Amino acid sequence: MKKTVFLAGLVCVTSIFAADGATLFKTCTACHGMKAEKAALNKSQIIAGWDAAKITAALNGYKAGTYGGPLKGTMTPQVKNLSADDIKVLSEYIPTLK
Numbered sequence: 001m002k003k004t005v006f007l008a009g010l011v012c013v014t015s016i017f018a019a020d021g022a023t024l025f026k027t028c029t030a031c032h033g034m035k036a037e038k039a040a041l042n043k044s045q046i047i048a049g050w051d052a053a054k055i056t057a058a059l060n061g062y063k064a065g066t067y068g069g070p071l072k073g074t075m076t077p078q079v080k081n082l083s084a085d086d087i088k089v090l091s092e093y094i095p096t097l098k
Helices: 002-017 021-025 052-064 072-079 084-096
Strands: none
Touching: 021 084, 052 072, 052 084
């Protein structure tokens, strides 16, 4: 019983502190634009219009250091602290920007 109560409480606390896509994306807007419409530093692809799967693959690849061209060195530190949940939330949020 104590384990169940603890786990239920942990889920609630985690949900409270989980970031939403808009909050997470704020750190991206300086380079990618408010609607993901910019080529970051005039070097990246424009990510507006990408689907969630493509965004997930790119973010996971940057995090692992296995993806990216000229901005690989810039993006890897940007995503290194993103959790799997953060990447999922961002990947679902970015395609909604219009």
